[in-house]
Amino acid sequence: MRKLPAAASLAASLAAVALTAGCFSSTGTDAKAGSLAEGNSLKGVTLTVGSKEFTEQLVLCQVTALALRSAGATVKEKCGLQGSNTTRAALTSGSIDLYWEYTGTAWVNYLKQTEPIGDPARQYAAVAEQDLAKNKVKWLAAAPANNTxxxxxxxxxxxxxxxxxxxxxxxxxxxxxxxxxxxxxxxxxxxxxxxxxxxxxxxxxxxxxxxxxxxxxxxxxxxxxxxxxxxxxxxxxxxxxxxxxxxxVPDDKKFFPVYNPALTVRESVYRDDPAIEKIANPIAAALTDSVLRELNGEVDIRGKQPEEVAETWLKSKGFIGG
Incomplete structure (x- = not known):
């Protein structure tokens, strides 16, 4: 992967901090313990969750914040950052600790690969291996949904x-x-x-x-x-x-890569609090195409707030308490 010169890398990190300044929220909705918190305590842990600016990302940001809070974590939110590159820079610079990314985006944009891998499992494995080795970004389980x-x-x-x-x-x-x-x-x-x-x-x-x-x-x-x-x-x-x-319109030449969402975490954060994975993975497994379409539609069609949609869905699955 082509690396930015040191000055450019520093500039990108400073830009990420500047663009996310003022977007903090540490007073989001509290969440009671549910199935995700069973045997997974994050008491005493403070985490900052981020996301890009579109609806699905805003919902996933709230889903993550509530899930972590249900296990006892103190969670700050930087939901709605503008663009993939800004959000990624926020993660690698330490401005946020975790956010949902898509396998295809990482493969092409961050790992600078020109040929996508059509098989979702192989694409995920390649992204997870290379991103950890090159950028110290840990990929948790990918969802079956393909937001291509x-x-x-x-x-x-x-x-x-x-x-x-x-x-x-x-x-x-x-x-x-x-x-x-x-x-x-x-x-x-x-x-x-x-x-x-x-x-x-x-x-x-x-x-x-x-x-x-x-x-x-x-x-x-x-x-x-x-x-x-x-x-x-x-x-x-x-x-x-x-x-x-x-x-x-059907993509008959299979141009568009597979874009399975997965929670990405800075390696140092994951190493300190591996319980994050046990909390996130059941959520990922439940995120099918139809589930994401329904959650997104609740916001974009029915006008509900992302935090309301996230809370209702997590409760419906028993992931957090009612």
Whole structure:
């Protein structure tokens, strides 16, 4: 992996601290002990949990904070950091102690690998081994959910256009680019496992006039309305896909990597408090695609707060006390 020069590394760490300043919350919802706390005490331990800014991450941040509190830990929250690189820098610099990351993101963005591994178990094993060895980041168990990228379109529009897969979308982008108009978020627009890589893999180049850069959350409504774009970047575990009548276009060339979420912990933190793993792993095992879509939908469609959604779900599983 290409390492930053010392000055750049220091700058990144300072930037992470600056961007997270003022985002602390140590007065979050208390949690009674449930199954996660059985034999797993974190009394006297103080931990800072972080997350990226999108809905799923905000929910997982609250899930983690409540789970740790149920075992007696004092938990500070830095939920909602802006972007993958900022959140990762917060972890490695010590600004946060743990957060949920995705196997594909780590493989491509942090480990600088250009060829994703299609098998989820092999991809996780490779990420966990290399990240620990190179960056002292410990990966706990991965969830079965795969929150990968996709291009989505209104289901009725997909039928009208006769698009069956991304190869069909690429042909449309070449022959009638205005009908292939696409909305992307700024991070996706610059990632090698995002828009640039997708165009290269499928052999098309959509004119800039037919590409709109929107906030990630706004893309779903834009695609649902077909304005300003017919297609848009989505996350496959987002509850708004079904609610808005969208269909992810099948990735027939298997371009998008596997993105299984797992709790990542700085190695020194894990070494001091290994009970974190016994608390986190049952949560990971329960996070399927359908569960994440439901939790995300509770926030994005029904307007509930992430902490409320997290608490209700943890109680429903008996993970924390009622």
């Amino acid at each position: 990228y996709a291009l989505a379109v209104k289901t009725t529009t997909m039928r009208q256009l006769g698009i069956a897969d991304l190869s069909g979308y690429a042909r449309l982008a070449k022959t009638d680019p205005s009908k292939a108009s696409t909305c992307v978020a700024s991070e996706f627009a610059g990632r090698s496992d995002g828009w640039p890589g997708l165009q290269k893999a499928y052999g098309f180049s959509l004119p800039k006039s037919d590409v709109a850069t929107l906030a990630e959350g706004a893309i779903y409504d834009a695609v649902g309305k077909g304005e300003p774009c017919a297609f848009g970047e989505v996350a496959t575990t987002d509850g708004r896909i079904k609610a808005l009548g969208l269909t992810p």
